[in-house]
Amino acid sequence: MMNLESPPEKTVIKSKISGHVLSTSGAMLRGVRVTCNGTETKTLADGFFVLGGLHPGTYEVTVSLQRFKSASKTVSVQEGKDESLSFRLAEATENAKICGHVYDAESKKSIEHDGRVILILPVSNKYKAIKNGYYEFDNLSAGTYKLYTSISGYEDCDATVTVADGETKNFDLFCKTKRTEEPPWG
């Protein structure tokens, strides 16, 4: 039986913290891990995130994405009041380097003509022209990277390279010639 004399329970109006995570150059970062006092979410394609259901208190919000420097901000949340919090993440450029030569897999000769090696990154890939059969990506942070080649007359050559902080990793790529050049159907 309901006790009509007891005071009603106080309803706490929960709050939320939302915002955008962009790169320092203004790119909208998708898939950024956003953590806050044990809860976690990810950013949407436009870099937007929302952390809901928060009680009043002080929260430390941390955002992290591979190849970017993590960042944290502290925000005080009051009952029923939503907070806005945005981040600009800098690329984690450090001293690691991946470099090497690009060879014809059959002749083992250096591939001299125009082509590129492409480094896969979360937002915008990096493209390095092959010069005299050599490529180089510097100012990388430690980690594992995917590379692939794009050279006329050759199949794409994919590689996964792990590099430590401050390390220069020499990684040569061997490209197979296109066995059958697709005829001009047009």
Next chain:
Amino acid sequence: MDRRDFLKLAGAASAGSLILGDMLKLVKGQTKPSEATSQKWENYTVGERTPSICPYCAGGCGLMVTTLGDQLVEIEGDPIHPINGGALCSKAAAVFQLVTSDRRLTYPMKRTNPNKGKDEDPMWERITWEEAYEIIANKVKDALTDFPYKQGDDYYYKGKDNPVAWLGSSYWNNEECYLGKKLISLLGSTNVEHQARKCHASTVVALANTFGFGAMTNHIVDAKNSKCFLIVSNPAESHTMEFKWVQKAIENGAKVIVLDPRFNRSGSKAHIFARFRSGTEAALFLGMIRYVLYEKPERVDWDFLENRTSAPYRTDGTGPYSDWKEEASDSIFIKLKNIVAPYTPEEVERIAGIPQAKFIEVIDTFSDPVNNPGNIYYSMGTTQHTNAVQAIRAQAILQLILGNMGVPGGGINALRGISNVQGSTDANLLSHLIMGYRGPPRDVGEIRRYQKWKNGGGPGTSADLDADAKKRGGNTSVGRVTYPWASIGDAETAGKATEFRYDDRHFPTWNALEYHWGVYVGTWPGVDPDNEPVVCDLPVGFGNPIVQLFRAINDGKIKVLICNGENPAVSVANANLVREALSKDSLFLVVNELFETETAVYADILLPGTTQVERDGSITNTGRWIQWRWKAKNPPGECKPELTYLTELYWKIREVLKSVGIKLPSEKYEEEHAGVDIKKTIGTADVQNNPELCWPSRFVYTDGFSAEAIYKEYGAKSIIVGGVELPQSAANVLYKNSYDPTMEPELNGILPKRRDPTPVDLEDAKYGYFKNWAFSWMLNQRVLYNDKESNAGLKTFLVWFATAPNAWLGHTLDKAALWSKPLHDPSKPATNPLSQAMPLHNEPLESPDSDLATQYPTMWDNRYPVTVGTSTDYPYVLTTFRLAEHMQAGAMTRNLPWLVEAHPSMFVEMSKELAGEIGVNDGDDVVVKTARKPEGIVVKALVTDRIQPFTINGKTVHEVAMPWHWGFKGLSTGPSANEITIDSVDVSANIPEVKVCLCKVEKA
């Protein structure tokens, strides 16, 4: 539909039927509000009626749409339409529900759930179109930020490396497909694909390399002229109105032969039905060629072979040889004869499981002269294999030796699947073509040669190089370098015949696109093409075909995918990999659709498209008829017509990209070279490199923002600029002359709008060409390569690539190619057809018989890793098929109650024998497993006599079959067949081998 179109319709009525007269009276009726369904007849007397074309299969059936204001009253068959004559199939009859469905998307949305997956609710949030464009444009900008516009000293984008990709759509009108291709090309990407890759890419390669064009050679009504049909398809279900004409031919005494792994509705109407194991089509047709050449040589059309094919020549291009039928001649004909020799009826039975007597009955009937002309219909059963190009080539060669090509009632008739898949393919929403089956520039060498051509001389030349240059927009400065070879003879002497032919075919199209797209292609300033920097705004090089595209997404190479009217999460082989790719955090996915599809569930931005009765435009049916459909009503909610969407999207992307300095390569060149103003001078006019001046079309200044304005540049007969006529006026060479202001002025010169069923002459009346109805590419020729058809058109074969690189069959292009140079790779083993440049049989990548797999090894070349099972683990053959009541990946049918009621759930068909072996009864749940998904998918068992075991190489082999329409969204849901199909592809056409793999079936 405007007044002049109605007037044209009225003109047709006076020459046409009484029915049309009645209809026109209704068109002019007053409008008033009414209950559509309960007062149908009354509404007919007051509503407006607008002609349209069905959005489902590629038959091109006419619809008549009745509206009251913006209220849709009824959609019925168009009674005067030559193809369907008022009749409709089950899908077309449901277009009403498609348009009025309350399940349609009606406003733009963005997902608010950061997690993606089949079981993740996107938690859509409504946004405005402007917000959507803003996000999309900025994501494109982010992806392109470091994408290089410069390669060494040359300025161009490498199309395949571009991180922005585009999909679709065969449901869109030609004008929309064209603008889609224009948009993604202006972003520098050749990563553009659509449904055609998955259905008839192999047709294009096979038929283009044999005849000249990769399309259905005859047309739908033409079936009435056939005496015999060899059908390797199921048109009674998949192309129902097509089959109406087959039945008409039956009434006239024609024979029908249906070949299929399973007995189907078409088979039920056949005089002869025979089963064969999926994946053995090449063996079947090679066996048929052998039978005719060895057992019934009197049935060979020797005159045809001698005069219209490469049979009397040698593979080195020499000939013709008078003794070409003799072994010693070493002719292409003798090579063919030797190639087919092993495919005896016994061997065909061993490979395909078709009993010898039945096989002989099939080919004996089809090749019998009393049954000429014979017609071959085929579709996905032949096209979706690792050796599909070879199987289609074998069919084509059979028709050549029987003389069944270039005649009414004959032909190789690829039945295309989607209403505008022929048109979307013609618009080249494909990674290796730019427009009208012409490729993009493949390397800087071609661009340098193109600049020389622009400067004067070469293919299409006149005696006056300056005059050439003025038309082509070349540089006429003193000392300029012009094209080196004046004629094919010159080029041949220089060992450059291949280049000459290639240039002849491609350069006029690049030239047309330069003008129509407001771009620059060449070297700058164009005086010294060998040494100046290349400046090219068209993307260079081929992009990723569909299966490779999703691998590129998985690898992080592609960052933005704009997917329009496509549902790859259901429609692409090994859909698990596709869904994995669509879930990637590195991918930004935009989907434009009618419904929330299985692919849309993964979208970041979901945009509402419109149905085909809600917009104007042209579409091209499987028989190459380009027909117009008129807007009958406005779309609901905030749905935007596709042309508006494309235009607003392009403007926004262009604005955002320019704001950060991402521009056309020619604009970057100008930016980095002070004082340079890149333009080309055509006649007396300076044409700027600025796509904004000609988006969506230069005709927008005379025709307003309309589909007509775009169609005019797409199919123009003649465009004068600066006082001279462009070398090629039409953006799409296949559609040239279909806009002709001197004809049909009341239709604004747009000939696809014609709706006059009156024959133009006795020939038209006899064969049912309907030459005053719409327009047919090329040049309104209704039967390709028919040298007797009365109007100017495509009379001969046009195989521009012939034999050796520098040997061109007597300088002529008019011989059908039994031996195909572009399909020749001498480095391949002798068991590979590419080593022979003629078809051979090859087993599928997953073969149920190890002996056959050794003897006839697969053509698959391991161009990327594929998960392959063995016949020990997966003993049964699996194939897929279509149902009459459902369409492709299902979005346009599984959301409609009428069609869902007709076919409510996913199933697998199996024989009684197999069901008995594995203890399954009809209606049981079974698990179908393959190496792609070892845990399998659960579907209903349909135990039927329609499927029976084969005896292959002396052993019993079971085959099962399932429709592929289902997915996890819609009114009717179920597992997708493509969760378990194999994603190996035809090595020449990159079409997935979804028609055959190995599986295991168990009771669930």
